[in-house]
Amino acid sequence: MYHKPPTTEAQLMTRAVAMSGLTVRQLAEIVSENIPPDLKQHKGWLGQLVERYLGASAHSKAAPDFEALSIELKTIPVDESGTSRESTYVCTVPLLELANVSWEASWVYRKLSHVLWVPIITPPLTALPDRLIGMPLLWRPAAEEAASLRADWQELTDMIALGQLEQVTAYHGNILQIRPKAADGRALCWGINEEGERFLTLPRGFYLRSRFTTALMQKYFQLQK
DNA sequence: CATTGATCATAA
DNA sequence: TTATGATCAATG
Numbered sequence: 001m002y003h004k005p006p007t008t009e010a011q012l013m014t015r016a017v018a019m020s021g022l023t024v025r026q027l028a029e030i031v032s033e034n035i036p037p038d039l040k041q042h043k044g045w046l047g048q049l050v051e052r053y054l055g056a057s058a059h060s061k062a063a064p065d066f067e068a069l070s071i072e073l074k075t076i077p078v079d080e081s082g083t084s085r086e087s088t089y090v091c092t093v094p095l096l097e098l099a100n101v102s103w104e105a106s107w108v109y110r111k112l113s114h115v116l117w118v119p120i121i122t123p124p125l126t127a128l129p130d131r132l133i134g135m136p137l138l139w140r141p142a143a144e145e146a147a148s149l150r151a152d153w154q155e156l157t158d159m160i161a162l163g164q165l166e167q168v169t170a171y172h173g174n175i176l177q178i179r180p181k182a183a184d185g186r187a188l189c190w191g192i193n194e195e196g197e198r199f200l201t202l203p204r205g206f207y208l209r210s211r212f213t214t215a216l217m218q219k220y221f222q223l224q225k
Numbered sequence: 226c227a228t229t230g231a232t233c234a235t236a237a
Numbered sequence: 238t239t240a241t242g243a244t245c246a247a248t249g
Contacts, residue, residue: 039243039245040233040244040245041233041234042234042243042244043232043233043242043243043245044233044234044235044242044243044244045234045242045243047241047242047243048241048242051241051242059235059236061236061240061241062239074243075242075243077243077244085244086245087228087243087244088243089242089243089244092239092240169229170229170230177228177229179231180229180230181243182231182232184231184232184233185230185231187232187238189238202230202231203239209228210227226248226249227249228247228248229246229248229249230245230246230247230248231247232243232244232245233243233244234242234243235240236239236240236241237238237239237240237241
């Protein structure tokens, strides 16, 4: 069973709430997907399962998951107390021509301006089929959250614009960090060094630290019905 | 034992 | 090769 793309927020939320409380096994059955033994070689499988159920429209396109609604979907593994178990990938880091890009025009801003968070309740050692879909949260950054994101984005973007990409590590940024995002350690793309010359480097991505997503859960969430 | 740096699958 | 979806696993 596949849903068509939702046309209203209310429709999307009705579906998302209906999905909560199901096990991954039940959701896979509804969507007619086979469950892999674990996520080791299928890291994006669960996110895509939820996409299909909810009717996300932008499969592997550079667009919000729900295009008509401009809403991004993120599944997030949490334990039974709502503590996030992983960081959350946001988008790739543009390494070229990022000078003079405003916060409002940045990919990070646009990706995070409206997000449907779907927690996957995953206590330690829970087998994939037994994980529970939690209550969804439709989120827009509060002023304080947006300011914090903006400050991190600005700091990291400034470093890259100055050609200091090789000095940026995952330790930079309070809630937003930059880490490799690549097929493996041999994947390369172009960056700009301090002399303004192009050089080959590992592709990078922006990620939300798990302490931030954990704070979101605990501020706004009712994990289960 | 939380966090960083590395990695896996798939589509276009 | 770039985008999407992320989690794995070594390490400080």
